[in-house]
Amino acid sequence: MRKTWLLGFGFFSISLGWSLYNGFVPFFLDNYITSTALIGFLMTIDNYIALFLQPFIGQLSDRTRTRFGRRMPYLLIGVPLAALFYTLIPLHTGLVSLLIFMLCMNLSMAVFRSPTIALMPDITPDHKRTKANGIINFMGGCGAILAFSIGSYLFSVDETLPFIAVSIIFLITLWIVFKHIKEHRDSLSYTETIVPKINYKEELNSSTLYLLAAIFFWFIAIQGMEALFTLYGVNELGLSKSASAFSLTFFSLSFVISAIPSGLLGAKIGKKKVILLGVIGLIVAFLLLNWVASVFYLRAILFLGGIFWAFVNINAYPFIVSTGSEKSFGTRTGLYYLISSLAAITSPPALGYLIDLFGFSVLFLAAAGSLMVALFFISRVKEHEDHVIGS
Incomplete structure (x- = not known):
């Protein structure tokens, strides 16, 4: 698990x-x-x-062979570029320059995101992947906590400071991963032979399709909430910008606390059961948030919601990987992010339109409704395919 903790710095x-x-x-x-x-x-x-780049790059990384490995070249190119454009975002001089810097930063992030995540199943046996995903998501949750806590403070001092700090952290974490993860040595199935191009149709069995549909609808809820929550806090609850962003720390904090236990629980009783429990819990939490006016109760329910989100998110990626073959880890990682990107494209503008029509109070009702659809699809996934993986 030492390599997993080190890889966690990338996440x-x-x-x-x-x-x-x-x-x-x-x-x-x-x-x-x-x-x-x-x-x-x-x-x-x-x-x-990301809709076009991440599945392509994920599949391309499955077939890439270099002296640095198959995933690492994408990190070496994408991370420094992302750090550069991340620094430039708060230095924009108008809407056009802001959009250009946003576009370039996200292009750079798309280059290395799928290969970074695909490294986890590359170096981790199947029976340890839920625990490993818990560890890397624990690290990811720590990143979110820093963003919403220390980042909020830095933003209140100077709006450029948190972006500069993140850019520096990008470069430090790249050095850590590059120094300690050697694909030729650590990958379970690495060979120098170029593998055939993978056919997506071969990977889309019935459980995979239902699972991808469930992933789409729970990401509709979560990504829409995260993208618009800070504006919700300011406009609906009257919070300051920093206080609104800080409230999301409680969601991230409980996610971090629950990440590793969620992975262990998924390994013990099954990924599907834990995901079902998490989706139901999120539905209840989001319905409650619709009627909350107190900052204390807002943060308490967000804390509870983070626990249930860990149940879902920690087990989802190992679940989608386990329904395919070892030769397709990068491809299935790309599919995972293809679906989450589709949700991210759909959710913020759709929820934003509903907010324009009905006010910010509709945000959590819409999110709960999307989670109910996700609950339907995840219930249709055949549990026995959780453990079916080619070799």
Whole structure:
């Protein structure tokens, strides 16, 4: 598990970057744009890019062979570029430069995201993947906590500071992963032979399709909530920008606390059962949040919601990987992010449009409704396919 903890630094930087991006970039856009729906749309531009790039790069990394490995070259290219453009975002001089820096940063992130995540099943046996995913998501949750806590403080001092800090952390974590993860040595199935191009149709069995549908609808709920929550806190509850962003720390904190236990629980009683429990819990939490007016209860329910989100998210990626063959880890990682990107494209502008029509109180009702659809699809996944994997 030592290698998993070290790999977790890569996930730490990804989560830190996205959390800060979702928390504070809407405020930059709000300086130029009055429509919440349009802000929501602009926050999804990166996902349109990821929609095409991440599945392609995930599959390409399955077939890449270099002296650095098959995943590492994408990290070596993407991470430094992401750090550069992340630093430039708060230094924008207008809407056009802001959008250009956002676009370039997200292009860079799309280059290394799928290969970074695909490294986990590369170096981890099947029966240890839920625990390993718990560890790397624990690290990712720590990144989110830093984004919403220390990041909130830095943002209140100077809006450029958290972005510069994240860029530095990007480069440090790249050095850690590059120094300690050697694919030729650590990968369970690495060979120098170029494997055939994988046919997506061969990978889409019935359980995979139902699971991808469930993933789509629970990401509709979570990504929409995260993208618009800071504006919700300011406009609906009257919180300051920093206090609104800080409230999401409680969601991330409980996710971190629950990440490793969720992976262990999934390994013990099955990924599907734990995911079902998590989706049901999130539905209840989001319905309660719709009627909360107190900051104390808001943060308490967000804390509870983070636990249930850990049940879902920690077990979802190992579940989707386990329904295919070892030769397709990068491809299935790309499919996973293809679906989450589709959700991210759909959710913020759709929820933003509902908010424009009905007010911010509709945010959590819509999220709960999407989770109910996810509950239907995950219930149709055949549990026995949880453990079916080719060799």
